[in-house]
Amino acid sequence: MKLCVIGTGYVGLVSGACFAETGNDVVCVDIDAAKIERLRAGEIPIFEPGLAEMVSRNVAEKRLAFSSEVAAVIAVSEVVFVAVGTPPRSDGAADLQAVDKVADAVAANVTREIVLVMKSTVPVGTNARVRRIVKDAAHPIHVVSNPEFLKEGNALDDFMRPDRIIVGCDADDAFARDVMTRLYHPVTLSSDRFIFMDPSSAELTKYVANTMLAMRISFMNEVATLCEKVGADVHLVRKGVGSDERIGHKFLHAGPGYGGSCFPKDVVALVHTGHEHGVELELASATDRVNLRHKGTLARKLKQVHFEGDLRGKRIAIWGLAFKPRTDDVRESPALQLIEALLSEGAEVRAHDPEAMAGVRALYGDRITLVEDAYEAAEGADALVLVTEWRQYQNPDFARLRSLMKRPLLVDGRNIWSGYGLRKQGFTYDGIGVRGS
Numbered sequence: 001m002k003l004c005v006i007g008t009g010y011v012g013l014v015s016g017a018c019f020a021e022t023g024n025d026v027v028c029v030d031i032d033a034a035k036i037e038r039l040r041a042g043e044i045p046i047f048e049p050g051l052a053e054m055v056s057r058n059v060a061e062k063r064l065a066f067s068s069e070v071a072a073v074i075a076v077s078e079v080v081f082v083a084v085g086t087p088p089r090s091d092g093a094a095d096l097q098a099v100d101k102v103a104d105a106v107a108a109n110v111t112r113e114i115v116l117v118m119k120s121t122v123p124v125g126t127n128a129r130v131r132r133i134v135k136d137a138a139h140p141i142h143v144v145s146n147p148e149f150l151k152e153g154n155a156l157d158d159f160m161r162p163d164r165i166i167v168g169c170d171a172d173d174a175f176a177r178d179v180m181t182r183l184y185h186p187v188t189l190s191s192d193r194f195i196f197m198d199p200s201s202a203e204l205t206k207y208v209a210n211t212m213l214a215m216r217i218s219f220m221n222e223v224a225t226l227c228e229k230v231g232a233d234v235h236l237v238r239k240g241v242g243s244d245e246r247i248g249h250k251f252l253h254a255g256p257g258y259g260g261s262c263f264p265k266d267v268v269a270l271v272h273t274g275h276e277h278g279v280e281l282e283l284a285s286a287t288d289r290v291n292l293r294h295k296g297t298l299a300r301k302l303k304q305v306h307f308e309g310d311l312r313g314k315r316i317a318i319w320g321l322a323f324k325p326r327t328d329d330v331r332e333s334p335a336l337q338l339i340e341a342l343l344s345e346g347a348e349v350r351a352h353d354p355e356a357m358a359g360v361r362a363l364y365g366d367r368i369t370l371v372e373d374a375y376e377a378a379e380g381a382d383a384l385v386l387v388t389e390w391r392q393y394q395n396p397d398f399a400r401l402r403s404l405m406k407r408p409l410l411v412d413g414r415n416i417w418s419g420y421g422l423r424k425q426g427f428t429y430d431g432i433g434v435r436g437s
């Protein structure tokens with residue numbers, strides 16, 4: 001099939017590459033002309049494992065191309081995917097300006113009956129809103145809601161082996177169902193992953209899934225805080241609780257608070273949707289409040305527990321800047337909140353991340369020092385804070401760290417070192433809700 005993906009970010013580029021990989025002719029479109037130029041020159045603007053290889057293979061085989069000519073690309077497409085950003089407005093609602101713009105462009109340039117697929121995360125009612133925008137187009141446009149569930153860092157595998165493919169369309173829309181079924185057929189060969197539903201349910205499913213996951217994280221972060229007060233260990237509590245099959249082990253890890261471009265904004269947008277309809281989603285509101293507060297934990301620990309309320313002139317090393325491993329995405333990363341707090345307290349920050357330093361450099365310039373070697377970050381440091389659990393940080397040379405640091409203080413924001421006997425090696429160890437060893 002001939003399809004285009006409008007919005008070539010984390011979701012759009014991965015979706016476009018994967019649809020090309022499964023035999024379609026795909027054009028990825030973006031209003032960011034510089035990004036399209038980079039892609040045309042063979043440069044991949046984001047880090048996602050396996051993506052560069054998949055993109056270059058499909059470009060070479062002429063199934064994947066890049067363009068900033070939205071109108072021309074729409075005119076030759078049978079299916080148009082929308083993967084533009086839907087960032088939060090100041091009131092927490094999702095900003096749909098980009099979605100509206102794309103819908104206008106589709107209505108103005110369509111040359112045949114097409115399916116218009118909303119892959120961006122959009123609030124309930126957006127499918128209906130887009131239908132209103134395109135209703136007077138010259139050709140029929142079937143508007144389908146197909147929220148994306150890929151996880152950065154594992155995006156290709158998630159796309160190629162999805163847990164489910166949610167398709168929100170009218171029950172009697174055989175045209176749209178047929179197109180969606182054919183498009184996703186290659187990734188559903190081993191088992192039927194489709195869940196067809198009405199568009200509103202599809203739109204809401206995405207927000208509820210993200211909020212449910214965020215809620216588990218916030219709850220366990222609160223439990224971790226309680227563990228510290230009562231002398232319990234959140235690791236053990238997690239193991240005990242997660243072994244209940246009704247609960248399961250995933251998303252129960254205490255940490256520095258959730259970040260990324262999805263959970264924070266989607267939780268708040270769901271609360272906003274509730275307000276619009278007179279429903280107070282109290283658990284979702286609390287999830288966000290707890291997270292905002294908890295994201296200050298690492299800075300609070302440093303200042304209050306370890307430096308007697310004064311961080312001035314202290315050199316703090318940070319390992320990990322991305323909001324999670326295997327991505328370069330720093331949007332809403334807990335590392336940013338930590339950096340802000342440290343700088344405002346007069347501390348000096350030296351940081352390392354295997355992939356995400358460019359994003360942080362763009363934000364902080366020379367206000368912090370970014371180094372290419374993780375150990376270099378620890379040189380002369382008064383503390384080392386682990387924020388993102390990249391594999392390369394999981395079993396470091398602690399003796400070397402000890403010799404490099406001015407003061408042997410490890411603050412482990414992901415609890416990955418708690419079993420290493422660090423106190424015996426002369427470190428002061430502090431985790432999130434763990435006793436360490």
Ligand SMILES: NC(=O)c1ccc[n+]([C@@H]2O[C@H](COP(=O)([O-])OP(=O)(O)OC[C@H]3O[C@@H](n4cnc5c(N)ncnc54)[C@H](O)[C@@H]3O)[C@@H](O)[C@H]2O)c1
Nearest residue numbers: 007008009010011030031032083084085086098120121148
């Ligand atoms: N990143 C994720 O892990 C993830 C996962 C699932 C769903 N989502 C959702 O998918 C959507 C996209 O997220 P993302 O992380 O890929 O965003 P992103 O910011 O990485 O990419 C969005 C792209 O859209 C482009 N764009 C904006 N307006 C445009 C327009 N009018 N025409 C053409 N291009 C335009 C931007 O230039 C940008 O390149 C959001 O709604 C997000 O909530 C994201």
